Every structure is written in C-alpha cells, then in structure tokens.
Amino acid sequence: MEVRHTTNPTDVKQYTTERLRSEFLIESLFVQDQIKMTYSHYDRMVIGGAVPVNEALELEDAATLKTEYFLERREVGFLNIGGPASISVDGETYELNKLDVLYVGKGKRQVLLSSLDKQNPAKLYFCSALAHAEIATRKMTMEEANPLHLGSQETSNERVLYKYIHADGIQSCQLMLGVTSLKSGSVWNTMPSHVHDRRMEAYLYFDMNDDARVFHMMGEPSETRHLVVANDQAIISPPWSIHSGVGTSNYTFCWSMAGENYTFTDMDAVPASELK
Template sequence: MEIRHTTNPTDVKQYDTERLRKEFLMENLYEKDELKLVYSHYDRMIVGGAWPVSKELLLDAGDGLRTEYFLERREIGFLNIGGPASITVDGEAYELDKLDVLYVGKGKREVKLASKDSSNPAKLYFCSALAHKELPTRKMTREEANPLNLGAQETSNERVLYKYIHADGIQSCQLMLGVTSLQTGSVWNTMPSHVHDRRMEAYLYFDMAEETRVFHMMGEPSQTRHLVVANEQAILSPPWSIHSGVGTSNYTFCWSMAGENYTFTDMDVVQASELK
C-alpha cells in the first residue's frame, strides 16, 4: 500500500510538474490480478483499483492498517468500470454491471473481488473512509442513482450526474460517491469551480480514448495549477484546492468525498473571474 502525506498550499506554490504529479496523481491503479491501494493522509481516505482477470482478489491491506481485517474500522464503496463483477461479502455474493456501485459497511470481515467472465474482466475502483458505526451492505445500479441532467451544449458542459452514496441514497458514515458523465461535444466539469475546506475529494477519470487527456485544475483559486491525466488515472484533491477539468474529448469521472461534513451541497463556489 502506497502512502501519500498531506501538503499545505504555501509549499505547493513552489512545486514543479513532476512534484505535483508525485503528490496528487495516481497513474497505475490497474494491473491484472492485483489489488492496488493508495493511503492518503487527507481524511485517511484509501483509494484503490482491482483488476481480477484469472483469479479472485481479497480486500487486504496487509499490516498497513494494523487492524485484524480491512473493514474493522472502515467503510468502502466499489464502482465497477469494466465487465461484470462479483463481490462476495462475508459469504454473500453481489453482482455488479458497469457503473453499478456496492457499499460495504464497517465490520464486514471478508470481501472478495472477482470477474464473471475472464474474457471481459471487471475493473473495480474503490474508496474507503473511516467509519464510526455499522451500516448495511447495499448495491445500487446506475438507473437507481436518479440521473440528474446538468449543463448545456452552449457552455460545453452538458453532463449527467449519478449520486450513489450520500445522505439521500446509500447511507454511509462519511463517505460520499457518485459518477458524472459528459455528453459528446462537452469537455468541462465543475465550472464554476469550488472548494470545500471541510472535506477532501478523489477523482477517477475513465471511459477515455487512449489518445485523449483531461487537464485537471487544482490549487488555491489565486494560485491554480494543472495535471494532465490519462484514462483510468486518479487524483487526490486537498480540501483547500479547487477541482475542475477540461478534456480533449468527453469523458466520465467518479468523485468521492470524506471529511467533516456530510452535506453534498456544502461548497464555496469560485467564479471563473476569480481564478488566477
């Protein structure tokens, strides 16, 4: 498990591209038949990827958490971005198609990840946060996530937002998770931008063509920076940072949050005219 420590905005002003990518970009979340984990000191979020092709993978952090099992003090949300998946939680199996989500609460001892078809393997993205109480395991399909149409062609941000884990959806302790998909011809997400100093956020960009890229915007509103992101790469977004992006084509991304506040709309909007 890789460890990422926190940074402060004063120091980040001095970072070059290489250092920005080292601190905030996760480039290689998917390797066949492996579980990849990144532990962030931002609100103790764990971000990871699993690509079970020819074998079943066990959710395990080794001795990284110093707990008896992964979810002893944690909750987790899984998003399937590949072929049909099977997730077994303490002996009960849940099948996930693409863009289905499974929430597993604190206290579940054994979680196994597998593909239904090795010729069309699943790819599972997951985010885990600390939890203070046990909540039931629950699956939600993309259709059940109550798609919300946002934006317009005129502003190049026509998109569909799917909220899965939140106060009015799958219940959790502090984790929130959803997916936003941009329509053909739209390239901007989260503009006007915002910050929410009470919680961190993680982004996974996916469903991108090999040659396309997203320019992910970050930094303080008065000191913006960018990271060039390829398909199935993820970003850690600090609480003090804006998080927005523009692509060379349309794309889809998963957003997840953890921290002090459990209100989806708790954000401080930063208009484009205020950015520097």
C-alpha cells in the same frame, strides 16, 4: 499500499510538474490479478483499483492499516467500470455490471473480488473512509441512482451526475460517491469551480480514448495549477484546492468525498473572474 502525506498549499506553489504529479496523481490503479491502493492522509481515504482475472482478490492490507481486517474501522464503496464483477461479502455474493456500485460497511471481515468472465474482466474502482458505525451492505445500479442534469451545450459542460452513496441514497458514515458523464461535445466539468474545505475529494477519469487527456485544474483559487490526466488515472484533491477539468473530448469520472461534512451541497463557489 502506497502512502501519500498531506501537503501545505503555500509549499505547493513551489512544486515542479513532476512533484505535483507525484503528490496528487495516481497513475497506475488497474493491474491484472492485483489490488492497487493508495492511502491518503487527507481524511484517511484509501483509493484503489482491482482487476481480478484468474483468481479472487481479497481486500486486505494489515501491514499498513494495523488492523485485524480491512473494514474493522472502515467503510468502502466499489464502482465497476469493466466487465461483470462478483463481490463476496462475508459469504454473501453481489454481482455488479458496468457502473453498478456496492457499499460495504464497517465490520465486514472478508471481501473477495472476482470477474464473471475472464475474457472481459471486471475493473473495480473503490474508495474507503473511516467509519464510526455499522451500516448495511447495499448495491445500486446506475438506473437506480439519482440523476442530476447539469450544464448546457452553450457552455460546453452538458453532463449527467449520478449520485450513489449520499444522504438520500446509499447510506454511509462519511463516504460519498457518484459518477458524472459528459455529453458528446462537452468537455468542462465543475466550472465555475468551487472548494469545500471540510472534505477532501478523489477523482477517477475513465472511458477515455488512449490519446485523450483531461487537464485537471487544482490549487488555491489565486494560485491554480493543472495535471494532465490519462484514462483510468485518479486525482487526490485536497480540501483547500479547487477541482475542475477540461478534456480533449468528453469523458466520465467518478467523484468520491470524505470528511467532516456530509451535506452534498456544502461548497464555496469560486467565480471564474477570481481564478488566477
């Protein structure tokens, strides 16, 4: 597991493009028959990806977490963005189609990730946060998620936000997770921008063409920066940073949050006129 430490917003003002990417961009998450993970010291979130093909992959990394098993003190949410998947949780099996989500709570000892079709393997993205209580495992399909229609064609940000893990959906200790899909012809997400100083956030951009890119905006409102992001790449967004983006075409992204506040609407808006 790769470990990323927290950064000071004052220092980030001096970062080169290469340094900015090394701190906040996760470029390689999905490798056949591997689980790839990044441990962020922002709210201790683990961001990972798995592509099981020839064998089941077990969620584990005792060397980094220093625990007997992965979910000893953690919870995790899985989003399938590939072919049909199978996830075994202490012997109970859950099947996930594309854009289905599975929440697994603290205390589950063995989690095995598999594909149901080797010719069309699963592609499992997951985020894990610290947990203080045991909460039941639960699956949710995209059809069952709570859709929120936002934006408009006039502002190039017509999109649908699907909320899976949140206070009124799948229950968790602190993890929140959802998916936002932009309509054809729309390219902006989360504009006007905002920050939420009580929570960090992770973004996964996916369902993009190979030559498409998203310009992910970050930094303090008075000192913005950007990262150029390709398909299936993820972003670590610090609590002090805005998080917004614009693509060369429409795209889909998974957002997940962890931190002190569990209220979905806890955010401080930043008018575009204040961005620099």
